[in-house]
Amino acid sequence: MTDTNELLDLAVKVAGWANDGEQVEAYVARGNSTTVRVYNADIESFSSAQEEGVGIRVIVDGRLGFAYAGSLDLKVLEDTIGEARDNANFAEYDEFVALAEPDGVPFADIDLFRASLLNVPTEKKIAAAFELEKKLLASDPRITTVPMAIYADEWSEVALATSTGIAAWHQGNDCALSTYCLAVENGDTQTGFGVSVAREFEELDMDKAVADATKRATQLLGAKKPKSRRLSVILDPYVTASFLGVIGFPLTGEAVLKGRSVFANRMGESVGSPAVTLVSDPTDTRSLAANKMDAEGLASRRVSLIENGVLNGFVHNSYTARRSGTQSTGSAVRSMKTTPSVGCRALTLQEGTQSQDELMKQLGEGVIVQSVSGLHSGVNPVSGDFSTGAEGLMFRDGEIAEPVREFTIASTLQRMLSDVVAVGNDVEQLPSGLSMSVAIGDISVGGE
Amino acid sequence: MLESSVVQKVLGTALRSGGDWAEVFVEDRTSSSGRLDDGRIEELSSLRDRGAGIRVVVGDTTGFAHTADLSENGLRLAAEAASAVARSGGGGVKEVALSMQTQPVINDVVTLPETVAKADKVEILKRANGAARGVGNAINQVNANYADIRRRILVANSDGLLASDDQVRTRFSVTAVATGDTGMQTGYESTGFSMGWELFDRIDVEDMGRKAANRAITKLKARPAPSGAVPVVLAKGSGGVMFHEACGHGLEADAVQKNTTVFAGRVGELVASPLVTLVDDGTMGPEWGSFSIDDEGRPATYNVLIQDGVLTDYMWDFLRARKAGRETSSGNGRRQSYEYLPMVRMTNTYVLAGQEDPNEIIRQTPTGVYVAHLGGGQVNTATGDFVFGMTEAYLIENGQITDPIRDANLIGNGPDVLKNIDAVGNDFAMGSPGMCGKSGQSVPVGDGQPTLRVTAMTVGGTAA
Numbered sequence: 001m002t003d004t005n006e007l008l009d010l011a012v013k014v015a016g017w018a019n020d021g022e023q024v025e026a027y028v029a030r031g032n033s034t035t036v037r038v039y040n041a042d043i044e045s046f047s048s049a050q051e052e053g054v055g056i057r058v059i060v061d062g063r064l065g066f067a068y069a070g071s072l073d074l075k076v077l078e079d080t081i082g083e084a085r086d087n088a089n090f091a092e093y094d095e096f097v098a099l100a101e102p103d104g105v106p107f108a109d110i111d112l113f114r115a116s117l118l119n120v121p122t123e124k125k126i127a128a129a130f131e132l133e134k135k136l137l138a139s140d141p142r143i144t145t146v147p148m149a150i151y152a153d154e155w156s157e158v159a160l161a162t163s164t165g166i167a168a169w170h171q172g173n174d175c176a177l178s179t180y181c182l183a184v185e186n187g188d189t190q191t192g193f194g195v196s197v198a199r200e201f202e203e204l205d206m207d208k209a210v211a212d213a214t215k216r217a218t219q220l221l222g223a224k225k226p227k228s229r230r231l232s233v234i235l236d237p238y239v240t241a242s243f244l245g246v247i248g249f250p251l252t253g254e255a256v257l258k259g260r261s262v263f264a265n266r267m268g269e270s271v272g273s274p275a276v277t278l279v280s281d282p283t284d285t286r287s288l289a290a291n292k293m294d295a296e297g298l299a300s301r302r303v304s305l306i307e308n309g310v311l312n313g314f315v316h317n318s319y320t321a322r323r324s325g326t327q328s329t330g331s332a333v334r335s336m337k338t339t340p341s342v343g344c345r346a347l348t349l350q351e352g353t354q355s356q357d358e359l360m361k362q363l364g365e366g367v368i369v370q371s372v373s374g375l376h377s378g379v380n381p382v383s384g385d386f387s388t389g390a391e392g393l394m395f396r397d398g399e400i401a402e403p404v405r406e407f408t409i410a411s412t413l414q415r416m417l418s419d420v421v422a423v424g425n426d427v428e429q430l431p432s433g434l435s436m437s438v439a440i441g442d443i444s445v446g447g448e
Numbered sequence: 449m450l451e452s453s454v455v456q457k458v459l460g461t462a463l464r465s466g467g468d469w470a471e472v473f474v475e476d477r478t479s480s481s482g483r484l485d486d487g488r489i490e491e492l493s494s495l496r497d498r499g500a501g502i503r504v505v506v507g508d509t510t511g512f513a514h515t516a517d518l519s520e521n522g523l524r525l526a527a528e529a530a531s532a533v534a535r536s537g538g539g540g541v542k543e544v545a546l547s548m549q550t551q552p553v554i555n556d557v558v559t560l561p562e563t564v565a566k567a568d569k570v571e572i573l574k575r576a577n578g579a580a581r582g583v584g585n586a587i588n589q590v591n592a593n594y595a596d597i598r599r600r601i602l603v604a605n606s607d608g609l610l611a612s613d614d615q616v617r618t619r620f621s622v623t624a625v626a627t628g629d630t631g632m633q634t635g636y637e638s639t640g641f642s643m644g645w646e647l648f649d650r651i652d653v654e655d656m657g658r659k660a661a662n663r664a665i666t667k668l669k670a671r672p673a674p675s676g677a678v679p680v681v682l683a684k685g686s687g688g689v690m691f692h693e694a695c696g697h698g699l700e701a702d703a704v705q706k707n708t709t710v711f712a713g714r715v716g717e718l719v720a721s722p723l724v725t726l727v728d729d730g731t732m733g734p735e736w737g738s739f740s741i742d743d744e745g746r747p748a749t750y751n752v753l754i755q756d757g758v759l760t761d762y763m764w765d766f767l768r769a770r771k772a773g774r775e776t777s778s779g780n781g782r783r784q785s786y787e788y789l790p791m792v793r794m795t796n797t798y799v800l801a802g803q804e805d806p807n808e809i810i811r812q813t814p815t816g817v818y819v820a821h822l823g824g825g826q827v828n829t830a831t832g833d834f835v836f837g838m839t840e841a842y843l844i845e846n847g848q849i850t851d852p853i854r855d856a857n858l859i860g861n862g863p864d865v866l867k868n869i870d871a872v873g874n875d876f877a878m879g880s881p882g883m884c885g886k887s888g889q890s891v892p893v894g895d896g897q898p899t900l901r902v903t904a905m906t907v908g909g910t911a912a
Contacts, residue, residue, distance in 0.1 A: 050515065065491065191830045260625055410673075
């Protein structure tokens, strides 16, 4: 399964089916995964999955058509390119629509594949999930239930070839332990989750996943709804990651071109506090979002978006770059079943110098937000308005105080960037990439 | 889709190493979609996926494998992988006799979308775009999306069940962006039904475009939402998602059996205001969450979950029903595709109409928030805490609906909110089509409710 040529050969073959005056791109992917779920000292389920498919783009006269099929069978590939060709007849002409072309930027020398992970015996994976559940149940007498303890790993490879001369290939694998638990005390129930992700089985940190889940659940016991007011907040690394997941949209070339970005026409201006340096860097191998190529087969590269609060750049794929009169930043993103769009890959903040404790001391009083819910429905990426359910811990005089829950935090993404007091140094490797604590000066807290 | 003799052999292979029960789920899925953005048709897409998922159950353990290879050999390999969990058991081949079940067809599809010319699909996108832009100069961007999906499934299990369904869904949505002195705002309108192209005899895409545009323009004048606890009136069809989140997920038997829901062990108890009767109904005509059979081959059913405030039952899939000693599931075993294990999922979840005049409910609310449309939401079933986004809402002042307010989340606690419903209108509407996410799987669900009032919910705005 690490035979590079087979998948790339297939992609190149399909790209070679381009007719005169046509551009063809084949994005061929396959992967497999194993998931072990343990509950009540029993294997609840053991799943093994194989996935493969191809997405084909055909461009004729500035018109794009796309088709996907969940098969690598040659006959199916022929049908699929025919379908994409037919779809292209119905799109409307756009002079900027074209496939990416080789741009001379070399691929970073990063290897995200670990053969050792493929060789981990199934028994060991199952044993890890059992141990996770056992340790979590034993971690604190108030932990009553562990609804799931999961070990999962996945491997995938992608080959991309175009009739414009691109031929690129990438593979990677990773594994994860994840769990959550219920803590009960005096009739109050709270939940906490813990996750550890890694590229190697041995790098999984089970004790940290257990400690995180226990701490999150037990710290919230007895939590009350706070009073509505404006407060300083510290976002936990997981919560920062959730915000990173939504703040990238207005920094894309697409949002700018289509009049949906609050940052349009603000290049070189201050859009955040000097503490904010925001980068998209898929070549940083510490990030699980790292990948040497983008979804159009161009080399990944570091893109500086906001530098010390000043808007410094946008991310582009080849279409948005062409239409904006600039170069792609290697920021095309896609799933196998869709055409490439543009996104901030491996988006993270430049880490600061203070720990979360030091941030608390600096702010004096506020709330540490440990989890948010409904951010996906509570943020309007066009207007920047956001509002989300939250829970966490109050702090006063720089010390942890009572737990709070069932409140909201609200602001606008623009305002929040300006209100960042400091970024923490507690960098964590999360499933979505790198993240850390962030201290924010002033946010509306809605409660009683 | 597959010869029943092949399915029989595969089930036999799956049980060879000692499983108690096995299932084969075959799916053939095709879909097409079109997107208009920035004034032009950007692309048309076609998707084709087919494969089989094989489940083997031994005791409380499930083995699962799936394959895109529907040849006898491909299926055999998947069956062997799924049965690896049962390796302790003892050999022999189990004979499985299959008998085809016929289920009532919930709704007939008149025009399969695959028979409709692509030019016609392009045309409706353009009409919606034109109508939205025609509303005013403030509209500077419009995105319109069309999608249809046809999902043919076949389910067979070692109890002898063999059933199939042909599920067609069609949806359409428009998002408009308006720009004014206060920045940018968006307006959204969507529809979706378990039907074919005849959807567009029922709805007017130009009207949808205008609605989305007007929403965006209205929001330009919106005031910041209040922050804190206020009375909330939900317009009919605006907020069924609240019940989906506030209690629906907590009434799914998988959460109940792990005791991770506040509703576990409470059947027969008053869990909501006596004004509330909540139903989950997979048989509801062409609604978005309807189907003839679920993804375990059981017919869809009409299930009363809460009757006059009293918890009557949970929702069940095969495994959870088996564990509870029930004869069958409630037709709520669903999965995103053949690549996933089924679990307990909702279908169309709604609150039945009550007695009161909806206008009177508003008049009798001195101050509060009137919700015209809710977006998606999320719940922690163990604590009951939930959240969802208001995408169109207004202030209520002196019993009158007044100014629009900006997007904000509403949060609450399921059991508390259910008890704090103090008025239920005599009107009713289903809401927009939803995609419900749970444990990484997304399935289409519907929701609905009459106009109703909650005495207090926390609004997450920024106004003091």
